[in-house]
Amino acid sequence: MSAADTGRRTSRTGYLLLLPGLLWLVVFFLVPTIQLAATSLYDPSGSLDSGYAMTWSFSNYWDALSTFRAPFLRSLLYAAVATVLALVLAYPLAYAIAFKAGRWKNLMLVLVIAPFFTSFLVRTLAWKSILSDNGFVATTLQVLHILGPGGRLLATSVAVVTGLTYNFLPFMVLPLYASLEKIDLRLIEASSDLYADALTSFRKVTLPLSMPGLVAGTLLTFIPAAGDYINAELLGTPRQYMIGNVIDNLFLVQLDYPAAAACSVVLMAAIVVMVLVYVRRAGTEELV
């Protein structure tokens, strides 16, 4: 029995409270996920009409990885770049809210989540207007010769990564803020009393103490970004398609379930590896 268990009661009530919620997750999340893993090993020559045979076709994975290597790598690359950009943008913002905002703290927090208040798709389409060929961003960059004449922002990797960074930025800001907020200011004072300059204090005290938020924020940004296909579809072209676009197309257009399932499992596996690394650091009780 752990210390956290003291004061908890053992009774049938606990199981009764858990039952409906967990049952829902088992039936509509766990079972389908396991079934998806099974589907990825079905005989690829079957079809939805004729039915699939379980042939343990591990070659589905090989086929999926070789056919869709480009979108796979692109997903990981775009998600990684977006995560790094989000971190660079989110850290000063979270830091300012935690330490500099004073009485404006709550207002700034509301402003961070406010973009969530309107639809994800509508906001992403707004980027289509912002980055459009005659929009102020593209024309300004052309005047500054950063973008060549006739150069575009829309329908490029830049647009897709901009959209991904934007859409998942609050997921980075909030956990960072939560862990920065918890830091005992006396520790930072102590380090400056000991003649550490601001940069050293930050590097040796603030940054290490904000690591839990940094790790959580990185996961919360990277995971949805790697699986996203809305940004690639709306702001990019098929040349920017990510693995989400491939899975969507295989499932809904091509109706090739084994290949689609194999792609999903590979995506899932990449993410589970990341999560396990995190669980090692923090433990599951910390996550939920």
Add this chain to the structure above:
Amino acid sequence: MSRVGRWVTEHAVMAVAMLVLVYMFLPIFYVVLMSFNDQGRLAYEFQGFTLANWEDPCGPSGMCGAVVKSLQIGFLATLGATLLGTLVAFALVRHRFRGRAATSLLIFLPMATPEVVMGSSLLALFTSVGLSGSLGFWSILVAHIMFCLSFVVVTVKARLAGLDSAMEQAAMDLYANEWQTFWRITFPLVFPGIMAAALLSFSLSFDDFIVTNFNHGNTVTFPMYVWGAAQRGIPPQVNVVGTVMFILALALVLGGSLLQRRRPA
């Protein structure tokens, strides 16, 4: 160096933070701007100011119907997920049971699974039991309750774990039975957490595209409508809906925090 460093952290950090906020609000500004767009051929460029879109918000056929569908699904999914999730949160914090680690993992996993994987596996399940022909309102609802549940558990659990049990013990000392203690003390104290979880569920459900896209059958929610329209260029009324949503949600949150501030401590 120290003084320079301090000045930089005093002011530059705030300046950068403001710029980041501007970046976050740029699309919102565009949504509002484009809701007044006198739209011609180019759907994504501002061409002139008009009030016509606001005067005729339901102009594009099917759009307002889709908004209503999303509201209905959002309401029911919130109800379901908040109820189931709150019960789980109580069990996690207040009860001892076997399989705690597995339970935590099962609750965490849906939050770590990409939506495209959740949506597609659910579709494969429905297909395998022969329901692919009858997908629609109910299957969207089932899926939304599923992915909102974990977020409710996490939110309510955080509130519940932060509660001081001294209040409940005091009530019991004053001869309140368990039932009275729960409804008079525990529930009112946890209620803000439940409300926060409900708001989160509603916005997750109302806004969901990816999972819905796999399981919607012929039912069109607002995000599904926008997705379909985006191929041809969205009607400006979509931005009217976006603006109204934004203003309503902002008013709700600011109003809520004002109310809380007024309440005596």
